[in-house]
Amino acid sequence: MSEKTHQERTSLNTITRREFIKYSGMAVIGACVVGCKGGPGGKVEVNWGFLLVDMKKCQGCMSCMLACSLTHHGVENLSLSRIQVLQNPFEAWPNDLTLVQCRQCVKPSCVAVCPTRALSYDPAYGNVTTVDITKCIGCRRCVSACSYQPSRAIWNFEEGHSQKCDLCAYTPHWNEKGGPEGKQACREICPLGAIVFTKVIPDQEGDDGYNVNLRGEEWARLGYPTD
Amino acid sequence: MHGYAGKILLINLTTEEITVLNTSDYEEWGGGHGIGSKLFWDLVPDKTISCFDPANVVTIMSSPLSGTMVPGASSRTEVQGIGSQTYPEWFTRSNFGGRFSAMLKYAGWDGIAVTGKASKPVWIDIRNDDVQIRDADGLWGEGTWETQKKIWEYVTGEPVINDWLEFASGETAVRTTQRPAVLTIGLAGETLSRMACLIHDAGAAAGQGGFGAVWGSKNLKAVSVIGTGSITIADPDELLSSRLWAQREYGNDLYHPEASAWTWFGVDGKDQMMWKTGGNARLHACIGCHRGCHERSEKAFKNESMCSETYLFVYAGQEAINNDTEETYRPTYLAQSLGLNANEIIKGYSYIKALYQMGVMGPGKEIDCDLPFDKLDTLEFMEKLYDLIISRKGVGDDMAEGFYRAAERWGRLEKDLGTNLLYYAYWGMPTHSSYDPRAEVHWGYGTILGDRDINEHDFCFIFWKNFTTKGNPPLDAETVVKIVTDKMEPYNGDLFMLDASTENIYSDHVAKLVAWHRHYTRFWKESALYCDNRWPDFVNTKAPDNKGLSGEGEPRFYNAVTGKKLSFADGVALGQKIWNLDNAIWTLQGRHRDMVRFEEFIYQEPFAGRGGPDTNYILPWFENGTWSYRKVNGRFLDKQKVEEFKTRFYELEGWDTATGWPRRSTLESQGLDYVADALEEKGKLGAP
Numbered sequence: 001m002s003e004k005t006h007q008e009r010t011s012l013n014t015i016t017r018r019e020f021i022k023y024s025g026m027a028v029i030g031a032c033v034v035g036c037k038g039g040p041g042g043k044v045e046v047n048w049g050f051l052l053v054d055m056k057k058c059q060g061c062m063s064c065m066l067a068c069s070l071t072h073h074g075v076e077n078l079s080l081s082r083i084q085v086l087q088n089p090f091e092a093w094p095n096d097l098t099l100v101q102c103r104q105c106v107k108p109s110c111v112a113v114c115p116t117r118a119l120s121y122d123p124a125y126g127n128v129t130t131v132d133i134t135k136c137i138g139c140r141r142c143v144s145a146c147s148y149q150p151s152r153a154i155w156n157f158e159e160g161h162s163q164k165c166d167l168c169a170y171t172p173h174w175n176e177k178g179g180p181e182g183k184q185a186c187r188e189i190c191p192l193g194a195i196v197f198t199k200v201i202p203d204q205e206g207d208d209g210y211n212v213n214l215r216g217e218e219w220a221r222l223g224y225p226t227d
Numbered sequence: 228m229h230g231y232a233g234k235i236l237l238i239n240l241t242t243e244e245i246t247v248l249n250t251s252d253y254e255e256w257g258g259g260h261g262i263g264s265k266l267f268w269d270l271v272p273d274k275t276i277s278c279f280d281p282a283n284v285v286t287i288m289s290s291p292l293s294g295t296m297v298p299g300a301s302s303r304t305e306v307q308g309i310g311s312q313t314y315p316e317w318f319t320r321s322n323f324g325g326r327f328s329a330m331l332k333y334a335g336w337d338g339i340a341v342t343g344k345a346s347k348p349v350w351i352d353i354r355n356d357d358v359q360i361r362d363a364d365g366l367w368g369e370g371t372w373e374t375q376k377k378i379w380e381y382v383t384g385e386p387v388i389n390d391w392l393e394f395a396s397g398e399t400a401v402r403t404t405q406r407p408a409v410l411t412i413g414l415a416g417e418t419l420s421r422m423a424c425l426i427h428d429a430g431a432a433a434g435q436g437g438f439g440a441v442w443g444s445k446n447l448k449a450v451s452v453i454g455t456g457s458i459t460i461a462d463p464d465e466l467l468s469s470r471l472w473a474q475r476e477y478g479n480d481l482y483h484p485e486a487s488a489w490t491w492f493g494v495d496g497k498d499q500m501m502w503k504t505g506g507n508a509r510l511h512a513c514i515g516c517h518r519g520c521h522e523r524s525e526k527a528f529k530n531e532s533m534c535s536e537t538y539l540f541v542y543a544g545q546e547a548i549n550n551d552t553e554e555t556y557r558p559t560y561l562a563q564s565l566g567l568n569a570n571e572i573i574k575g576y577s578y579i580k581a582l583y584q585m586g587v588m589g590p591g592k593e594i595d596c597d598l599p600f601d602k603l604d605t606l607e608f609m610e611k612l613y614d615l616i617i618s619r620k621g622v623g624d625d626m627a628e629g630f631y632r633a634a635e636r637w638g639r640l641e642k643d644l645g646t647n648l649l650y651y652a653y654w655g656m657p658t659h660s661s662y663d664p665r666a667e668v669h670w671g672y673g674t675i676l677g678d679r680d681i682n683e684h685d686f687c688f689i690f691w692k693n694f695t696t697k698g699n700p701p702l703d704a705e706t707v708v709k710i711v712t713d714k715m716e717p718y719n720g721d722l723f724m725l726d727a728s729t730e731n732i733y734s735d736h737v738a739k740l741v742a743w744h745r746h747y748t749r750f751w752k753e754s755a756l757y758c759d760n761r762w763p764d765f766v767n768t769k770a771p772d773n774k775g776l777s778g779e780g781e782p783r784f785y786n787a788v789t790g791k792k793l794s795f796a797d798g799v800a801l802g803q804k805i806w807n808l809d810n811a812i813w814t815l816q817g818r819h820r821d822m823v824r825f826e827e828f829i830y831q832e833p834f835a836g837r838g839g840p841d842t843n844y845i846l847p848w849f850e851n852g853t854w855s856y857r858k859v860n861g862r863f864l865d866k867q868k869v870e871e872f873k874t875r876f877y878e879l880e881g882w883d884t885a886t887g888w889p890r891r892s893t894l895e896s897q898g899l900d901y902v903a904d905a906l907e908e909k910g911k912l913g914a915p
Binding site (some may be wrong): 011056057058059060061062063066069070071073074076077079080084086087089090091092093094096097098104113120149150151155158173174175185188189191192193203218219221222223224225 | 294296301326333370375376388389390391400401402403404406428429431455456457458459461463464466467468470471474478481482486495497504505506507508509511512513514515516517518522523524525526527530533675679711
């Protein structure tokens, strides 16, 4: 499937309310009651939101990872970052780099498998799924249950609990309002604008809904491909 | 100790002993070069040894900023020890980007010091606290890229890495998605070529200094490190908000690139590559950097190369810079893979080409060799040249020693230096293109007063902005000079530091310029490890009054990470202390002011006298009460006046003007009493 611009993609690949319910299943319907609404053109919006990335625009500096661990944990640690950049410097573009973020799935398997309900929809932040570390027993089922590779549910081996992207809802080391109505550190710091935030549900099948084209005229000026 | 990992690894390859040093014992030196110099001072009792003596110590240091989001300061690694490249062999330094120092910190180490010599080829495998010296069978003889791939697979157990990797097991299990960071030598290092580099990832290199040969002499093929730990930050919110502030106010704006046209901090990174850029590629950055300066391309052999190595194609017959063929980038790839110093190859190629055209070099000639000179300026010739150097066959054995020593072996050194045929201005090293001592005098002075081609571009933006605008830069000379010199604490306010007029280049003003530059770079760029490609930011056309980030930026980030209260001037002063320790080491190695000189052509040949782009070398010039931009081509340095300049510089630094050796009073004023004692014991203390 060829890539489209972000604008095109959100109109082409957003799903209908019917599809949303189909994807989400009963577990999410409760959240949807307070968390989603129909948008223009039949797009379905939610109160939490999604991070979309452009892997062809990413410069591989990993600033997003450094910002993530810093704001959440007060330290620099690539392993604790909830967004990950995997790179092979010897590989040819564009396969030299993979940028993976939590998909904030509308049907999150990580939430479904948690035996203690440590993973739940957080009403304080638009029902974004978060981990209550006081409830986490460290079974790592959420890490294993994530359908994507590498797992977007992260095992924090330093503190002995799971964690996942909360859209910066809980960033004790950053004096900015985060979460769906605030700022996300990874998006703020990305020097090239290769990360964006949307409340419109991306295509839940495959990666195309989450890996979008954010390259425009300015990118063409640099001489890099925009298609 | 916020920002620090807390430990330094000392590895003796002879005894296989692994020792842990406390970083706190070295913290007063800041990091990077400062700590490296002090480690060398402590660990090498006899400073007069050869670079190939097993007792030589190579330090590989990070800084408190490594592995953090400080823009243009997260990625650099400082390498020190007695190098093989310069003539004579000085205690020297090199520096590379990528992600090695960051990974070292995540593994819990602020640096590595390697001494001794392994009985057979080995590599060092660091996985957090677990440090192993491993047999390099299967790696020795491999190129730098292949070596790294093999180590990745060995360490991770995976041929392809696309998932979380787990190290250890059970309660101690740790995870990462990252590949180990590997620093390695190629065949050039294995064969002890003095042009041998240390290579990391695809294109990061500690190029100058010939440390590849030093590693080769120690039978050290590579160091691999994978780390999963944390670096604590004193003020996380201040760090992130500072980064966002700097990026927003001083960084390059993709949508309005013209706004930040004149700056290092916000420069459009693509101009660091000499070959054709763009196409199916991405701009790529080192870890934590806000602005990439190299690419990864669909032609993977081009990946991550930048600056001089991307210029090799010119000498491989690619007349047009816009060519993008295999011939363009293969000489670069081969240099990266073999671990060869591209800067030396470029100058050396010009030299042997001239020797051939003079009828001196070739089959049956005075310098007899079977290089295919009928195929000059082709990829085939370059490949043969590389092969000859790596095999050390015939004249390859001479060239592997670097072209300065080769010329000496060929009995042509004095003659070819005198005529500028061998464009090596100082310490047996190639003159850094464009930044010729006759033009950028501070570059030349800094080099001969130090240990190597300084390769610090702090003031060169003035030339480049004039060059690229054909002498019509956006800011006039007086404005630029004022902005820059205002930031140069403690010498701020002396505009004439930047007066490039021929009358001024031997003055006290320029002595202050050179001293400030030595001190600033020794700490902020080589110890705190702010990247030369992004710092300092003197002039920034995006900022209010065109005043760049430097002065405010360096300490703001440093303090956010460490929790210290270091001022910009404090850092410059610490740089002076480090510079003095370095000079003490050189003094013990045998340095005397009589050795501090340029080669003859600098005093005899006019700069850019043969034409070329340097004829438009334009710098600020003060004359008849007025500042302007003027061409500096056509001039050469006055030998006697250079000697007078040296005296001024030594006096300014508090060094003995007769010898260039440090005075006790100077060392004691910087808390270096023990250094003064050591110099006195060897009869090398400067006269009061």
